[in-house]
Amino acid sequence: MAFESDFVKARDFLILHRADYDYAYSNFKWPEMANFNWALDYFDPMAQGNNNLALWIKSENGSEEKYSFADISARSSQVANYLQRLGLKRGDHVMIMMGNETALWELTLACIKLGAIIVPTSTMLAMDELQDRLVRGEVRMIATTQAEAKRFDVQSAEAIKLVVDGNMEGWHDYSEATRESAEYHTDEKTKASDPLLLYFTSGTTAKPKLVEHTHQSYPIGHLSTMYWIGVRPGDIHMNVSQPGWAKHAWSTLFAPWNAEATVFVYKQSRFDAKNLLQALEQNRITTFCAPPTVWRMLSAEDLGIYKMSIREAVSAGEPLEPEIIRRFQETWNITIRDGYGQTETTAQIGNSPGQKNKPGTMGRPLPGYSIM
Numbered sequence: 430m431a432f433e434s435d436f437v438k439a440r441d442f443l444i445l446h447r448a449d450y451d452y453a454y455s456n457f458k459w460p461e462m463a464n465f466n467w468a469l470d471y472f473d474p475m476a477q478g479n480n481n482l483a484l485w486i487k488s489e490n491g492s493e494e495k496y497s498f499a500d501i502s503a504r505s506s507q508v509a510n511y512l513q514r515l516g517l518k519r520g521d522h523v524m525i526m527m528g529n530e531t532a533l534w535e536l537t538l539a540c541i542k543l544g545a546i547i548v549p550t551s552t553m554l555a556m557d558e559l560q561d562r563l564v565r566g567e568v569r570m571i572a573t574t575q576a577e578a579k580r581f582d583v584q585s586a587e588a589i590k591l592v593v594d595g596n597m598e599g600w601h602d603y604s605e606a607t608r609e610s611a612e613y614h615t616d617e618k619t620k621a622s623d624p625l626l627l628y629f630t631s632g633t634t635a636k637p638k639l640v641e642h643t644h645q646s647y648p649i650g651h652l653s654t655m656y657w658i659g660v661r662p663g664d665i666h667m668n669v670s671q672p673g674w675a676k677h678a679w680s681t682l683f684a685p686w687n688a689e690a691t692v693f694v695y696k697q698s699r700f701d702a703k704n705l706l707q708a709l710e711q712n713r714i715t716t717f718c719a720p721p722t723v724w725r726m727l728s729a730e731d732l733g734i735y736k737m738s739i740r741e742a743v744s745a746g747e748p749l750e751p752e753i754i755r756r757f758q759e760t761w762n763i764t765i766r767d768g769y770g771q772t773e774t775t776a777q778i779g780n781s782p783g784q785k786n787k788p789g790t791m792g793r794p795l796p797g798y799s800i801m
Contacts, residue, residue: 449783466541473506480497484531503611548626575592640772651687659740665714666715715739715740716740744767779795
């Protein structure tokens, strides 16, 4: 590796000792840095001249997009320069609301580089929920698709508006970013304690609460998630989750890219278990993360006809039934490992790789966390 930092050293320690929980837990220390910008201080140096596959998006119709780490680094710098030209400044709040579009990853990195604060937003929100996020989230810029743009009304009139999939009256065209420089420079330092993300909780029992994450708590914090999943350099990692919620950022951006793994996304218009199984097999996915609902639907299929490359399999959200875990053990020879975390945290507790798995349990505290 051509670059060194306390973050990279901590990352490498966890990858090296991923199967030795006791040693990893006893000896891991969170890197402490006064200044840290994950995109500028980690991703860009890692991506320099790095033609390994970073992002692979495949659709059910067979079309696909592939981008190297170098591609994503350059493209996100173009986007950062473009957003800056549109008037976005450090500390401004950016609502990103779209499905699994390439722009989602580019915009996320661009906002990190700029020091803007990301407000991830699901396309599944009702109109009143969306308006609530615009107001309480103090949104300065909206980045979305044409299909979703029509949902924004007078309350967003003062925001900078950007559509990522074409030209639309009253909205800036994302494709204009290709005219910008592929290098982004700033003399401003990002404090590790500076805000990075503003999440809204699911609001299951009350009005959604605002949760703020910093450049320390999320990119660095997801070293624990990387460890729990067991993802490592060169893996092809797939996560089934909806953009806009914390689990998507957990396992479809920070954890795999912390490990220099490929993020694989399979886009379906509606969930189809057989198609997903074929995608897992044909694209040789090595690490797979899915909620219990998905594991249950997959288990109803004829699992024995698929020849999988999956080495690590994890589930989060609720305990997975022992019989489901047993079925995958018997057919694919893999153990689905449960884990636990919250919108307010990264992965806190989990059954980690190489450890004896007790079905129905969340596991043990992950390195860096002390659970009382």
